Amino acid sequence: MPLYKTITPNSQTVVKIWKISESFDDLMQLVKLKPESLQRVLDMKSELHQRGFLSVRCLLAKFGYEDADLFYDGNGKPHLKDGKQISITHSFHFSGVIVSDNIIGIDIEKQRKKISVIAHKFIDYEFSYLNEHAADYVNKLTVIWCIKESLFKLFATPGLSFKKHCLVIPVSDNDYETIAWIDYEDKKYCYQVQFLEFEGFTCAYAIK
16 A cells, blocks of 8 residues: 555654555565665564565655665664654554654554553553543553653663653643653653554654
């Protein structure tokens, strides 16, 4: 399937989402990989991960980039050679890329009930406004996880804790944006966050 969705949060930022319906072979025909990327994708044991990797390269092409324009630093954070900021995500049969002049992070997750079992591992302050008996509890947990994962990718600092250092301000019903904070080593960093839900998945992206 071609591009699933394009979002423009502001004049400096674009989000693109891909629904992965193509086979591994079909995706391979759509991309040009540098040797190390080719070896990386061939070494992956899961075809789902292979297709996710290749779909991200398809998204890069939609932005006008090639695989050769992308590199990773020592913390695993992706960068573009032209200096633009980039963040990447994929989950099952969806992948997403955000490109901006600003520092950004993105995450996509499938909405699954088992997230409630691990909620205590990534939530602290947010328990004060969540209702675990509400029908949308899993969805709200998934939104919070996606936001915190986006912050983690954006901040790219070893030792950052979802539970201890990342705070998500409550979201009103029928609202799809909020403010999130990183409180780390006596400094506070504020980010605008937007999210959307589609086909049982949640996507969130944070912008400094």
